[in-house]
Amino acid sequence: MRLAIFPGSFDPITNGHLDIIRRAAPLFDQLTVVVLVNPDKRAVFPLERRLAFIRETVANLSNVNTAHFEGLLADYARASGARVVVRGLRTEADFLYEFQMAQINRQFNPAMETLCLMTAPQHAFISSGMVRQIAALGGDIAALVPPAIAADVAALCRPRTDQAPNE
Ligand code: PNS
Numbered sequence: 001m002r003l004a005i006f007p008g009s010f011d012p013i014t015n016g017h018l019d020i021i022r023r024a025a026p027l028f029d030q031l032t033v034v035v036l037v038n039p040d041k042r043a044v045f046p047l048e049r050r051l052a053f054i055r056e057t058v059a060n061l062s063n064v065n066t067a068h069f070e071g072l073l074a075d076y077a078r079a080s081g082a083r084v085v086v087r088g089l090r091t092e093a094d095f096l097y098e099f100q101m102a103q104i105n106r107q108f109n110p111a112m113e114t115l116c117l118m119t120a121p122q123h124a125f126i127s128s129g130m131v132r133q134i135a136a137l138g139g140d141i142a143a144l145v146p147p148a149i150a151a152d153v154a155a156l157c158r159p160r161t162d163q164a165p166n167e
Contacts, residue, residue: 004028007076008087010128011045014145016123017033017124019034019119021064022061030065031061031065032080035051036069053149054151056146073085083111084112084115086114087101089116099104136159141154
């Protein structure tokens with residue numbers, strides 16, 4: 001079995017992530033989308049919500065499943081038997097980050113390879129943070145996240161209306 005994992009924070013999953021999942025899934029027997037902790041980011045959506053968004057998004061992709069893990073990516077890859085870690089590259093800024101991550105991960109798990117797919121140009125500007133910001137300010141995120149989750153993401157990002165506005 002050729003197993004691969006697609007790790008990330010997915011806070012929330014976006015159309016950019018989905019593009020990578022759709023293109024990577026046919027290259028492997030099984031692709032696991034795994035939610036990990038990024039110590040540099042504070043997650044906004046709770047883990048269960050992020051997982052639920054991913055599950056809804058990949059429901060029709062037969063060889064894609066979901067998981068979560070709180071430790072090192074290199075350890076998860078070893079334990080799951082996956083040799084390939086898939087990541088998406090949007091810009092050259094992403095490259096520097098991915099290059100460093102791939103090197104450090106191989107230090108801890110020499111059997112593991114990182115495979116970067118170039119994000120499709122129409123998704124290259126999308127980030128989870130941008131999605132949250134646009135939704136929170138009342139913008140339309142329909143083109144940025146998978147249709148199945150768009151309404152829920154927007155509703156959860158919207159500020160509560162029972163709070164008095166700041167003067
Ligand atoms: O979607 P992100 O935030 O770019 O994903 C980054 C992630 C979660 C894959 C990365 O932070 C990670 O691998 N976290 C697990 C902890 C770990 O293994 N750290 C060492 C490699 S950076």
